[in-house]
Amino acid sequence: MLTPMHKQLLNDYQQDFPLSPTPYKDIALSLGITEDEVLLAFNELANEQFISRIGSIIVPNHIGVSTLVAMAIPNEQLQIVADIVSHYPEVNHNYERENRFNLWFVLIAKDDEDLQSVIEAIEIESGFKAMQLPLLEDYFINLGFEMDFDD
């Protein structure tokens, strides 16, 4: 069960987590509670998987190269091809989506040469074409995700 403190920690610290020697203590001070209570609450949120981690979101294509990839796979072969794709360590966020292009994943590699060789390997192993849709421009200023706890 989420307490008001949990909700505050979830909503207010997605963007600017304190960059001070004692970040949890700083949060505790601003919420009027103790550092131990903050640490306990974050541990609870992590244990219950409400948060995946306290970490950083990196801008794509500054460190290494990446691309979104889409494939159109017949339904009866989708799981097999998805498993082939997921097997590559360069792949993350591999999803089925409701469309004729039904398999969507993100590839990350250290340079374009590596990226292309992974895509080629996936195409050969699966027998299907992969459509590359690399990011050209990011219009979004990521302010985290505002939760609506009311309904």
Place this chain on the structure above:
Amino acid sequence: MIDFTDRQLIEVLQDGLAKVSRPYALIGQQLDITEDEVIVRLTRLKQLGLIKRLGVIVNHGKLGYRSNAMVVFDVPNYLVAQIAGHVSQLSFVNLCYLRPRGGEQWPYNLYCMIHGKNREKVLQQLEHLIDCCGLSSIKREVLFSRKCFKQRGAIYKVSLEQKKVVSDG
């Protein structure tokens, strides 16, 4: 420009900040630098915009946001920056990207992501988006996510690749 230590720092941070009193000191120990240097470097990476945000990364699904749609639009090139500017202002839009069109079979160039508690809510929000951004005559497709085969944060492995050049994007 960022150096090898910055890259190591980003890699270590992929695992998440430790829930201890001095988490940055702990990272410093791992990289053999001081706590101060960790903080100074992270502050700089944020200012440079390479770290888009530093903080709590929430698990949408677990919090009840179980419906997720990627919506793609075929926006005339001369309008795309303007329209994207409007779209990205909406509070329920999580991502707004320009991508190359995939030929005749996939003519779309503007991508946005909407998370919602259920499908109806996401579709309502999409309707609102279409209305207020003037997109009713723009060709689009809505791709709800179905099965997740693999979900993991971006992993940047740098430890063994000291000499790789960082691209300018």
